[in-house]
Amino acid sequence: MRLMRVGEPGNERPVLFAADGRHFDLGRLTADIDGAFFASDGVERVREAATAGTLPELDVAGLRVGAPVARPGAVLCIGQNYAAHAAESGAEPPTTPILFYKTPHTVVGPYDDVLIPRGAVKTDWEVELAVVIGRRARYLASAKEALAHVAGYTISNDVSERAFQLEQSGGQWSKGKNCETFNPLGPWLVTTDEVPDPQTLGLRSWVGGEARQDSTTADMIFGVAYLIHHLSQYLVLEPGDIVNTGTPQGVALSGRFPYLAEGDVMELEIDRLGRQRSHLVQA
Numbered sequence: 001m002r003l004m005r006v007g008e009p010g011n012e013r014p015v016l017f018a019a020d021g022r023h024f025d026l027g028r029l030t031a032d033i034d035g036a037f038f039a040s041d042g043v044e045r046v047r048e049a050a051t052a053g054t055l056p057e058l059d060v061a062g063l064r065v066g067a068p069v070a071r072p073g074a075v076l077c078i079g080q081n082y083a084a085h086a087a088e089s090g091a092e093p094p095t096t097p098i099l100f101y102k103t104p105h106t107v108v109g110p111y112d113d114v115l116i117p118r119g120a121v122k123t124d125w126e127v128e129l130a131v132v133i134g135r136r137a138r139y140l141a142s143a144k145e146a147l148a149h150v151a152g153y154t155i156s157n158d159v160s161e162r163a164f165q166l167e168q169s170g171g172q173w174s175k176g177k178n179c180e181t182f183n184p185l186g187p188w189l190v191t192t193d194e195v196p197d198p199q200t201l202g203l204r205s206w207v208g209g210e211a212r213q214d215s216t217t218a219d220m221i222f223g224v225a226y227l228i229h230h231l232s233q234y235l236v237l238e239p240g241d242i243v244n245t246g247t248p249q250g251v252a253l254s255g256r257f258p259y260l261a262e263g264d265v266m267e268l269e270i271d272r273l274g275r276q277r278s279h280l281v282q283a
């Protein structure tokens with residue numbers, strides 16, 4: 001299934017995007033697609049209602065598409081999780097996952113504008129597979145258990161300001177990762193039954209129509225199941241949390257491409273998860 005949210009910021013409606021192209025209002029089942037929805041078996045309730053044919057059809061033409069998950073409690077991000085990207089960043093591939101956080105307010109819709117921060121000179125793109133947590137994960141015994149705690153997957157753009165991240169950081173990355181609008185998400189949450197193996201997905205990005213990234217999640221250093229198990233040893237993953245799993249090579253930090261400027265358009269795509277498009281404007 002594909003779940004999405006439509007409407008103006010703060011007033012989005014939960015929607016099922018069916019395989020036949022129709023949209024169905026989920027308002028009778030849930031107020032939103034959020035942690036409470038996942039914790040209350042929301043995905044299964046939607047599946048049952050769709051099978052029974054009890055969901056009202058909804059015309060979404062002209063409506064804004066919001067992030068498919070409403071203000072996650074946490075956005076956990078894995079750094080340098082593709083060997084080639086680590087190399088273009090001037091680092092050795094990590095031997096254990098690198099974790100950093102984004103604040104929930106960075107999450108915006110897949111077609112919303114991205115704001116270049118005041119004083120920014122090195123704003124960068126990063127296409128990533130985002131994992132949406134569906135069940136509480138705490139001290140998982142093995143990676144074999146991990147995917148049972150995942151509700152689905154979506155596209156994430158881990159937008160970064162490299163000067164803030166690396167030159168003005170004080171030793172950490174958060175200044176360059178948490179600027180407003182720095183995590184376009186969506187367009188849909190695709191449930192796990194449609195993505196049985198998250199390590200077989202192609203992911204790509206373009207700036208101004210020119211190709212930038214073209215890789216596959218098979219090249220991750222640490223796969224999705226390993227990451228969820230690993231993170232559960234250090235923190236509690238709650239329903240509705242987002243895990244950004246890292247980006248492949250082809251970012252501006254490599255020196256091969258110019259950094260983003262006002263007026264640029266970023267496009268991101270992952271197999272089976274759709275495509276997003278964001279314009280860059282000045283904050």
